[in-house]
Amino acid sequence: MIYLGIDPTAGRRPLNYAILDSKLNIVAEGSGHPDDLLRTIEPYPDIMCAVDAPIVPNKGLLSDPAKRAEVGLSPNKITYSRYRVCEYELRRRGINLYRTPAEVETAPKWMQAGWALYERLREIGFETHTPEPSASRQFFEVHPHATFTVRLGHVPYRKDTLEGRLQRQLLLLEEGVWKIDEEEFTSPDLPDGVTTVHLDAKEFAFEFDSPLITSGNIAFEMANTGAQRHQIVIEQVPEDFDVKAALMSEDEAEGMTHIGSTPPQEPGDTRDIVFTNKLPAGRYVMLCFMPDTDGTQHALKGMWSEFTIE
Ligand SMILES: [Cu+2]
Numbered sequence: 001m002i003y004l005g006i007d008p009t010a011g012r013r014p015l016n017y018a019i020l021d022s023k024l025n026i027v028a029e030g031s032g033h034p035d036d037l038l039r040t041i042e043p044y045p046d047i048m049c050a051v052d053a054p055i056v057p058n059k060g061l062l063s064d065p066a067k068r069a070e071v072g073l074s075p076n077k078i079t080y081s082r083y084r085v086c087e088y089e090l091r092r093r094g095i096n097l098y099r100t101p102a103e104v105e106t107a108p109k110w111m112q113a114g115w116a117l118y119e120r121l122r123e124i125g126f127e128t129h130t131p132e133p134s135a136s137r138q139f140f141e142v143h144p145h146a147t148f149t150v151r152l153g154h155v156p157y158r159k160d161t162l163e164g165r166l167q168r169q170l171l172l173l174e175e176g177v178w179k180i181d182e183e184e185f186t187s188p189d190l191p192d193g194v195t196t197v198h199l200d201a202k203e204f205a206f207e208f209d210s211p212l213i214t215s216g217n218i219a220f221e222m223a224n225t226g227a228q229r230h231q232i233v234i235e236q237v238p239e240d241f242d243v244k245a246a247l248m249s250e251d252e253a254e255g256m257t258h259i260g261s262t263p264p265q266e267p268g269d270t271r272d273i274v275f276t277n278k279l280p281a282g283r284y285v286m287l288c289f290m291p292d293t294d295g296t297q298h299a300l301k302g303m304w305s306e307f308t309i310e
Contacts, residue, residue, distance in 0.1 A: 002020065003024070010108065051114060068081075090143065095145065152295075203301075224268060234259040236279075
């Protein structure tokens with residue numbers, strides 16, 4: 001069995017996709033035309049496929065008084081009458097998403113790309129997923145924002161913000177549903193000439209001896225001395241970068257350069273953080289985006305620090 005995720009778009013390459021094997025390792029990812037994708041998946045008899053697009057145009061069920069009564073809407077009003085039932089169910093739970101029209105021609109281009117794709121998949125034996133499946137190739141509709149909201153237990157930050165990306169990546173990492181194959185967490189010996197800076201991570205601060213950071217030839221020896229799990233994310237930022245404002249903002253922070261990050265560290269853990277390349281002169285911020293018991297990210301509770309390399 002392989003797992004295939006597809007995101008239809010309105011762009012020149014009408015879909016993005018990723019394929020995971022049965023052990024959830026990424027075996028392929030890319031973008032292109034349905035033809036390219038169908039060639040790629042041809043060798044696999046068993047495929048579970050999730051598509052980020054409505055599976056059918058709107059059937060108008062919510063304009064039927066009986067159906068409206070059944071889902072708790074006032075039968076003779078028109079609220080939500082232009083939404084699909086699933087869209088109404090998500091929206092009334094605070095999860096906003098697109099509205100799927102009834103007419104194919106008036107639908108956004110990416111939805112049309114989605115319907116064309118579902119059709120192509122049907123032609124090669126895919127059937128809609130059911131709880132007791134008979135087909136070995138199945139697809140279903142997903143709405144990733146809804147999935148992340150349910151898994152996290154709250155609505156995440158927008159996906160185009162740094163915080164939002166990290167929330168999603170951490171969730172995937174923690175639930176073990178995604179493995180990053182090109183990153184390896186090893187314990188290499190420290191190269192010569194490297195100054196090791198001890199770093200305590202606890203609720204909710206990083207503590208380290210900043211005068212020790214005299215050049216970019218450094219390594220951190222991070223110890224989680226707190227009671228919760230912590231991580232360190234290091235970003236290089238411009239001289240005039242307002243870290244607090246960036247953390248509070250819904251918009252994507254501009255000018256940050258990602259240097260590296262650790263996976264979540266358990267209380268009591270110690271980890272050496274070694275940089276492959278000597279850090280260039282500049283201003284750096286370290287942050288922890290692990291969630292507190294109330295779901296707030298540690299960085300928002302003050303778990304961030306900065307250092308400068310001359
Ligand atoms: Cu933390």
